[in-house]
Amino acid sequence: MRVASSRSAELFARAQRVIAGGVDSPVRAGASMGAPPPVLCNARGAHIWDVDGNEYADYVCAYGPVLLGHAHDALTSAVDAALQRGAVFGATHPDEIRLAERIRAMMPGMQLMRLVNTGTEACMSAVRVARAFTRRERLVRLRGCYHGHVDEMIFSAGASSNSTPTIECGVTQATVAGVTIVPYNDLAALEAALRENVVAAVILEPVAANMGLVLPGDGYLLGVRAACDRAGALLIFDEVITGFRLGPGGAQERYRVRSDLTCVGKTLGGGLPIAAFGGRADVMAVLAPQGAVFQGGTFSGNPVCVAAAHALLDTLERDRGLYDRLDSLGRRLAGGARAAIREAGLHYPVVQLGSMVDFAFRAGSAPRNYDDAVQADGAAYARYYWKMLERGVLLPPSKMEVMFLTAAHTDEDIDDTVAAMRDALRI
Numbered sequence: 286m287r288v289a290s291s292r293s294a295e296l297f298a299r300a301q302r303v304i305a306g307g308v309d310s311p312v313r314a315g316a317s318m319g320a321p322p323p324v325l326c327n328a329r330g331a332h333i334w335d336v337d338g339n340e341y342a343d344y345v346c347a348y349g350p351v352l353l354g355h356a357h358d359a360l361t362s363a364v365d366a367a368l369q370r371g372a373v374f375g376a377t378h379p380d381e382i383r384l385a386e387r388i389r390a391m392m393p394g395m396q397l398m399r400l401v402n403t404g405t406e407a408c409m410s411a412v413r414v415a416r417a418f419t420r421r422e423r424l425v426r427l428r429g430c431y432h433g434h435v436d437e438m439i440f441s442a443g444a445s446s447n448s449t450p451t452i453e454c455g456v457t458q459a460t461v462a463g464v465t466i467v468p469y470n471d472l473a474a475l476e477a478a479l480r481e482n483v484v485a486a487v488i489l490e491p492v493a494a495n496m497g498l499v500l501p502g503d504g505y506l507l508g509v510r511a512a513c514d515r516a517g518a519l520l521i522f523d524e525v526i527t528g529f530r531l532g533p534g535g536a537q538e539r540y541r542v543r544s545d546l547t548c549v550g551k552t553l554g555g556g557l558p559i560a561a562f563g564g565r566a567d568v569m570a571v572l573a574p575q576g577a578v579f580q581g582g583t584f585s586g587n588p589v590c591v592a593a594a595h596a597l598l599d600t601l602e603r604d605r606g607l608y609d610r611l612d613s614l615g616r617r618l619a620g621g622a623r624a625a626i627r628e629a630g631l632h633y634p635v636v637q638l639g640s641m642v643d644f645a646f647r648a649g650s651a652p653r654n655y656d657d658a659v660q661a662d663g664a665a666y667a668r669y670y671w672k673m674l675e676r677g678v679l680l681p682p683s684k685m686e687v688m689f690l691t692a693a694h695t696d697e698d699i700d701d702t703v704a705a706m707r708d709a710l711r712i
Contacts, residue, residue, distance in 0.1 A: 291337065291496060292324070292335075292336040292337045293321070293323045293336055295484075296324045296336060297321045297324060301496060301567035311446075311684070312348075312444070312681070312682060315682040317445070317663055317667060317684070318667045318670050318671070319667055319685060322674075322682045323336070323337070323339065323674070324336045328343065328356060329354075329355050329356050330354045330355060330691075331343055331353075331354055331355075331690075331691050331693040333355065333679060336353055340677060340697050341674070341678060341679035342677060342678050342679065342694075342702055343355070343679050343691075344387050344678065344679060344680055344689060344690070344702070345679055345681050345686075345689070346689035346690075346691055346701045347495055347556065348472065348549040348551075348681070348686065348689075349494075349525075349526045349530065349603070349655065349689055350551040350552055350555065350556050350690055351555070351556055351689070352529065352530060352552045352597070353557065353600055353692050353693065354691045354692055354694075355556070355691075355693070357555065357600075357693075359596045359600050360555045360556065360557075360593050360596045360597065361601065362596070363592040363593060363595060363596035364557065364592055364593050364596075366550060366592065367588045367591075367592035367593075368589055371376060371588060372587065372588065372589050373584060373587040373589070374587075374588065375585070377586075378591075379589045380588060380592065380595065381400055381586035381591050383398065383402070383595070384586075384594055384595060384598075385561075385563075387559060387595075387598050388510050388549070388553075388596040389533045390655050391529075391533040391534055391598075392528070392534055392535060392537070392538075392547060392549070392563075393476060393543075394537065394543045394544060394545075394547055394564060394565070395549075395561070395563035395564060396565055396566040397563055397564070397565075397569035398561050398562060398563025398564075398572075399561065399562060399563065399572065399580060399585070400559065400560070400561050400586040400591070401474045401520075401550075401559075401560045401561065401562065401585050402560060402584050402585060403430070403433070403550060403558055404525035404550035404560045405433025405435060405521070405618065406433075406560060406562075407433075407525065407548035407549070407550055407560040407561060407562040408432040408433050408435070408438065408488065408521070408525070408562070409433060409435045409438075410562050410580045411486075411488070411521050411547075411548050411562045411564075412424055412427070412435075412485075412486060412488060412521065412545045413578055413580065414546065414562075414568060414569065414571055414580075415485045415486035415519040415521060415545075415546060415565075415568070415576055416485040417571040417577065417578045418571050419485045419517065419518065420570045421483055421484060421485035422463055422483075422485060423463055423464070423483050423484045423485060423519075424437060424463060424464050424465070424484070424485060424486055424487075424488065425464075425466075425467060425475065425478050425479065425486070425487040425488070425518070426438060426442075426464060426465070426466055426467075426487075426488055426489070426673055427466070427467060427468070427469040427488075427489040427490070427493070427656040428442075428467065428654065428656075429441075429443040429469055429493060429495065429496035429499070429654065429658060429659075430442065430444070430469065430488075430489050430490045430496075430523065431443040431444035431446060431490075431492075432488055432523050432525075432548075434446070436455070436456050436457070436460045437456075437461075437463065439454070439456065440456055440461070441455065441466045441655075442495070443493070443495030443496035443658075443685055444495040444496075444685060444686070445683040445686065449698075452571045465478045467657065468682060469493055469653070469654045469655065470502045470505055470653045470654050471654065472505060472508040472512070474508070475487065475508075475512055476512050477511060479512055479513070479515070479516035479518060480516075482517055484516060484518040485518060485519065486518055486519040486520070486521050486523065486545075486546070487509065487513055487518055487519075487599075488519075488521040488523060489508055489522070489523065489528065489660050489688065490522075490523045490524075490526065490527070491522050491523075491524065491535075491536035491537060491540060491542070491544075492525045492526075492527050492677075494551045494588070494641060494687050495526075495543050495685065495686075496654075496655050496658040496659070496685055497636070497643045497645050497658045497661070497687060498636040498637075498638065498641050498642070498643035498687045499651075499652050499654065499655075500636065501540065504520055504654065505621065506540050506542040507540075509542075510542050510543075510544075519545040519546060519548075519564075519568065520544045520545050521544060521545065521546045521547070521548065522535075522536065522537055522544035522546070522547050523545055523548045523549070524536055524547055524548060524549050524712075525551050525678065526551055526552075526641075527603070528549035528550070528552065528553065529549065529552040529553055529597070530551075530640060531608075531640075531688075532608055532639070533601060535547075535549065544564065545564050545565055545568055546562060546563070546564035546565075546568060547562065547563060547564055548560065548562045549561050549562075552592055552597070553594050554590050554593050554597070555593050555594070555596065555597040556593070557589065557590045557593040557594075558584075558590060559590035559591065559593070559594055574584065600702055604692075607634070607692055608639065610641050610692065611640040611690055611691075612640070612641055614640065614690050614694050614696070614699060615637045615638070615639055615640050615642055616637060617699045617700075618637070618688070618694065618699050618703070619635050619636075619637035621699065621700070621702070621703030622635045622642065622644055622703065622706055624703070625703060625710050626644065626705045628707060628711070629707075629711050631648070632648040632649070633646060633647065633648065633650065634647075634650055634652075635651075635653045636652075640689060640690040640691070641687050641688070641689060641690075642687065642688045643687040643688060645657075645658060645660075645661040645684070646661040646662040646663075646666045646669070646684060647662060648710065652676050658685070661684045662684075663684050669709050669710065670682060672708070672712060673705055673706070673709050676709060677701070677705065678701075678702050678705050
């Protein structure tokens, strides 16, 4: 088993004495990598440092939130200023109203919304709203899509959750009974699940980014939209990863399919915890105080995180070429990865969409669903992970996560990373 560097190992041992498992999120323990990743202490731009002073090009990017780069000047300035005015009010304030207006302008399907703190909260709340609006109970989910750690969405999910629908994982049979799981990219299976017209909602990632990067097949999202309409079920797009990362309008703008409810988060806060859920005005009207559905939170819409979101959106509006540059960087990285894989005599498929890049450690075509994705060789990925770390590249400590790029990455960063790939794959 690989041993973490001295200071990191010392801190992880200390963490295990006071934090359950030594981490606040399981993937950080690096169990499938054979040892914990380094303990990190500083980040700037596209680079990050561990407690032993090692520098890495960062492709974890906090699992998606960091789009502009770490410690971006506009975001840090906005947060500092907001803190001076008060971190939290417990009341409505002008900037949260303006933020909701800006989000609606970018995602018109979110006619009414609520600001929350995390993607888990957003997805949980959207499902509750859908049930109240339709007066139905059953939820349909897609295997390998991750919507947070709520009981009914944590099993058969991606994002390295490894949870099963059992009491051992804290999931009751009553919860399992209200959920139907179908494969991603399988329209026939979805239509069969909707046939009895008892489904409140179908929730999915329009671009699956928690089982590696799995793209929707041609016409799949349009088919999902039509199937929901026929069955009277609401369609919920979980755009916690894709919202504002693929473009201002997220995946639904790219694929021209509008959902009834949308969940966004991660990128929106530029590194601070903020998310939102919203959709059709008639659907959102079930929320209290208008309707009977309660949803709320002490820190929801707090001024500090709202200020960070405004700074992010300000930057996106000023820098019209940002998404084109991100896509160019993504294509450069994907092209380099394909060349490195080919030179190593391997046949791994590389998938790229905008600033997200992934390749599964399995031969053949790109994965279309979770059953394909899970075939990736975890042991081979673990060896590759440590070799890349030794060469100054930080990757996610899980075969199920993707590489994220930021606007702070440079062509030189990409070329250095590709050179590291060549070495790591060849050994």
